[in-house]
Amino acid sequence: MHAVIPYVTAALLFGLGVFGVLRRRNAVLVLMAVELMLNAVNLIFVTADATLRSYAGSVFTLFVIVLAAAEVGVGLAIVLQYYRTRKAVVVDDVRLDEPEGGGADSGGADSDVREQVAR
Amino acid sequence: MTVADVLLLALGAVAVGSGALVVTSAHLVRSGLYLVISLGAVAGLYLVLGAELVAWVQVLVYVGAVVVLLLFAVMLTRAPIGASRDLDRPVWAAALVGGGTGLGLAALLADAFRWTRYELPEPGTAERLGEQIFGGWVLPFEVLSILLLAALVGAIVLSRPDLRGPGPAVGPGPAVGPGPGPGSGASGPGPGPGSGASGPGADDAGFRAREDAS
Numbered sequence: 578m579h580a581v582i583p584y585v586t587a588a589l590l591f592g593l594g595v596f597g598v599l600r601r602r603n604a605v606l607v608l609m610a611v612e613l614m615l616n617a618v619n620l621i622f623v624t625a626d627a628t629l630r631s632y633a634g635s636v637f638t639l640f641v642i643v644l645a646a647a648e649v650g651v652g653l654a655i656v657l658q659y660y661r662t663r664k665a666v667v668v669d670d671v672r673l674d675e676p677e678g679g680g681a682d683s684g685g686a687d688s689d690v691r692e693q694v695a696r
Numbered sequence: 697m698t699v700a701d702v703l704l705l706a707l708g709a710v711a712v713g714s715g716a717l718v719v720t721s722a723h724l725v726r727s728g729l730y731l732v733i734s735l736g737a738v739a740g741l742y743l744v745l746g747a748e749l750v751a752w753v754q755v756l757v758y759v760g761a762v763v764v765l766l767l768f769a770v771m772l773t774r775a776p777i778g779a780s781r782d783l784d785r786p787v788w789a790a791a792l793v794g795g796g797t798g799l800g801l802a803a804l805l806a807d808a809f810r811w812t813r814y815e816l817p818e819p820g821t822a823e824r825l826g827e828q829i830f831g832g833w834v835l836p837f838e839v840l841s842i843l844l845l846a847a848l849v850g851a852i853v854l855s856r857p858d859l860r861g862p863g864p865a866v867g868p869g870p871a872v873g874p875g876p877g878p879g880s881g882a883s884g885p886g887p888g889p890g891s892g893a894s895g896p897g898a899d900d901a902g903f904r905a906r907e908d909a910s
Binding site: 578579580581582583584585586587588589590591592593594595596597599600601602603605606608609610612613616619620623624626627628630632633635636638639640642643644645646647648649650651653654655656657658660661666669 | 715718728731815850
């Protein structure tokens with residue numbers, strides 16, 4: 578086995594993940610790209626295990642998989658909550674500096690969406 | 697070139713190719729399905745590299761749970777069935793950074809490992825991995841279980857609108873008053889102006905008030 582093959586694969590996967598995070602505007606697709614990056618790191622861990630004859634990398638890979646599951650759960654909860662209030666999952670339109678009275682104009686839309694979801 | 701090399705190359709090509717389709721496809725659902733192929737190919741790479749348990753955990757957790765969760769999110773956000781326009785930003789900046797990262801890392805690793813040959817390790821069994829986890833790694837393991845619980849509770853709190861009204865009302869102690877802060881005070885009983893945005897703040901304030909009370 579030549580270790581360089583999985584290593585280069587992992588590097589390319591990580592690059593694709595970075596590309597996806599920067600390019601995609603849909604929050605769900607951004608999460609998918611993050612999954613690609615996490616997988617690249619896992620692949621490097623497992624390959625290092627195979628070359629170094631240890632098990633620490635496999636253990637850490639399992640931990641990273643669990644972390645990824647937790648991350649995607651909370652991330653999707655946030656995305657769905659945002660979709661519920663704003664009816665969009667476009668990352669570019671997320672306003673981080675929401676003014677106090679800023680929600681006043683969208684209050685009606687908020688309750689409309691709520692009702693729709695409740696139905 | 698041994699059989700393992702050929703397998704690694706083929707699975708790596710599948711993983712990278714479908715990964716490229718994940719980040720370039722114009723169909724949201726197809727992106728998710730290409731992600732399945734990519735993750736499955738990575739699981740195959742784990743199998744070739746001798747990490748059998750990790751491969752099956754990858755199939756179970758990633759392909760089985762994470763991708764299904766992502767597809768649920770695609771469905772719940774009412775994604776269109778066909779190709780979506782306006783899904784991407786202009787490509788050049790992302791291509792520059794992503795390509796630079798990927799190719800730079802690839803060049804670095806290729807230069808570090810050259811064409812060195814390693815003997816494949818014998819397949820690792822679940823028994824040895826379990827000894828490792830519950831031997832030297834037991835404390836991180838327990839911390840991780842607490843983190844999973846916290847993520848579970850957080851996801852439930854985030855995604856249930858009926859839990860996010862006036863903060864203190866859900867707590868055991870209603871004595872903390874009519875909600876500290878203007879955010880929860882303004883939100884009132886109904887979905888008032890911007891109650892969705894002020895919810896986390898109200899929850900946080902309620903939590904702090906409860907902490908003070910105890």
